[in-house]
Amino acid sequence: MPAEHDPAAALLRQRLAVVLFRPKFAENVGSTARACLNMGCERILLVDPRDYSPERAGPLATVHAEPLLDQARIFADLPSALASFTQVYGTTARLGGRRATILSPAQAARQIARQMLEGHDVALLFGPEDRGLTNVEIDRCSHLISIPTATPSVSLNLAQAVLLVLYECLLAARGQPSAIPKPVRTDLVTHTEQEALFTALQHLLTSIDVLPRSNPDYGMTRLRRMWHRLGLTRKEYSLVMGVCRQMQWAVDDRDPGR
Amino acid sequence: MPAEHDPAAALLRQRLAVVLFRPKFAENVGSTARACLNMGCERILLVDPRDYSPERAGPLATVHAEPLLDQARIFADLPSALASFTQVYGTTARLGGRRATILSPAQAARQIARQMLEGHDVALLFGPEDRGLTNVEIDRCSHLISIPTATPSVSLNLAQAVLLVLYECLLAARGQPSAIPKPVRTDLVTHTEQEALFTALQHLLTSIDVLPRSNPDYGMTRLRRMWHRLGLTRKEYSLVMGVCRQMQWAVDDRDPGR
Structure with a gap:
């Protein structure tokens, strides 16, 4: 189904963004763009990226997803990147202590699909490759997602984590009774x-x-x-x-x- | 949960294999190994790989998944690679014409989880990066899987396709009432x-x-x-x-x- 006739993909394009917080490797930003295009989320925000260069990211994005890199917005800090969103989902591998209820990607996706239909703008926040999100960033999230793996000690590649969460979001949006987004709401809190x-x-x-x-x-x-x-x-x-x-x-x- | 106490991960380790048919880039074999380790499938079979070198694959696998590369078996042709399996699931992006019923990754994974518990050895077959499986290889598959994407014209990266299918298999195995594999069956047809x-x-x-x-x-x-x-x-x-x-x-x- 072409994207323009796919209401679920249109919903993701309109309401969902992937926010990469301090990504270390430009190559991972490129692979992330490819994963985003595959799953229909075309908005990428980079927060204080380390050593980013579109030239190194481009080949990994492939020619199809390069437009997503060209349109990617770069922010100096997290508050300005997240400013306009009404829901922020952080991803974490750690499950302990201070952290709030943790959702599986499928649970989160069902909730996100409903929220997007209600007019929420939703940000999916991913931390740096080596250490993930710290408590400072986690505190800014309205919800947390943890991706199940067989070996909890070994982390997913950044683009693979993005892919899995977006895949569940696309499935969940397709599973909604009617994936026609409502008019923009002005009563939501940013x-x-x-x-x-x-x-x-x-x-x-x-x-x-x-x-x-x-x-x-x-x-x-x-x-x-x-x-x-x-x-x-x-x-x-x-x-x-x-x-x-x-x-x-x-x-x-x-x-x-x- | 450590893998040894995770019956679902143990089931995948024992019964499931990823078969890459003529992969073109060693780097993709490396990323695939990392995805396999993350999701608990530790058996990788390479069929007639183009220009493969463990040195180029290694860095993408990361140090954790390098043992999977070391143990990966290389076959000259598909019949010998698939010989001992009792179920072969092919992955395809194309949906038309000659092809049999196509399963979504989640549908396939539920079926695979049941089959693994029944004692089947299951191969997940992935085609070359540029053109996927042809009808010749498709004919050898007992079932076909297609991964839903927002833009059907743009293909997933090989390792990302592997990751998504294995992720669903791990979830499905965890969702089985009892993920304790039965004794090896000798009444299955290879x-x-x-x-x-x-x-x-x-x-x-x-x-x-x-x-x-x-x-x-x-x-x-x-x-x-x-x-x-x-x-x-x-x-x-x-x-x-x-x-x-x-x-x-x-x-x-x-x-x-x-």
Whole structure:
């Protein structure tokens, strides 16, 4: 089926992006472009790539996927790359400790397909080849995906990880009852707006000593996770932001000498 | 879960092999080895590889998967590579004409998982990077798999195709109620035995002018397909072979002057 008559592929093209955080090898960016084209996700964002050169990436992309490399946008940092997305799925090989619920690629894909149909812009975030995403980047994700392998000690190649997640997304989009995207929604909360709320909350909670000033991050991770689970609308978000601001004023007013 | 405590991975290791038919680039053999290790299939067979060198394949396999390359067996032709397998799944991007029912990777994987548990040795056959399997190789397959993509005109990289099929096999094996393989069965018909039957049948059917002497292949493809669907036991196979032989004698006896 040509892509223009394939509503599932059209949905991925319109709503999904692959974000590579600090990729080390230009060749892997090239292979990723080829995998993206194969599965219908044509938007690639590179965040602070190490030593990137389109000349080294091109041959691995093959001539078909080179346009995806030409259109790939490069960002200096993660917040600007993720700014406009309303859902961010991070991929991780590690399963322990601080991390939120981890989805399999198929579970995540079903959820992503539904969200894309609802008008969400979804980013799939992949870490550097050698060490993956750290807790700092993980905290920015609304959901986490881990790819099952037979040998957990050995990692997948970056482009192969991208391929598997996109493959499941394409299958899930094709499995949706109707893969016709709804009109663009304006009531969804972007990544940048979410981060503004977390900053406000962290400021508030440290100023009333709920979070320790020395290390507020740990407590914030739990709050972030709760927030991501809630999936508030824009109206609810504005309400929470308003309450936050009011409380901060009250707290700042408490003792002008502090 | 370490591989030794993962019955699904153990099943793949014991029963499944990846057969690369005339791979063109040693680098792709290396990436394939890495994909195989990730998904727990450790047996790689190379058939008449073009210009293969372990030195060029090694870096792509990474140090972890190099043992798979060291153990990879090289065959001069397809019949000898497939000889001992009882199920052969070919992968194809083309869907038209002569081809039998085509399975999705997930459909094939569920069937493969069941067959492995029943004691079948299963080969996954992948064609050369540039042109895939031709009808000659397709005819030797008991089943065909096609990997869904967004852009049918653009092919997957070889190692990525291997990865996707193995990923589905691992998931399907993990989804089986009990992934404990049964004792080795001796009542299954190997690829070599099947081919002996096809040769006998073709000889018989051309000698009674059911198949045209000039081009017997076309009719044989349909017979092969029927046979693969039947999945006969060894006893039934012997019976059919016996009948074939008897009929051939009768036919040869018909007119000694022919």
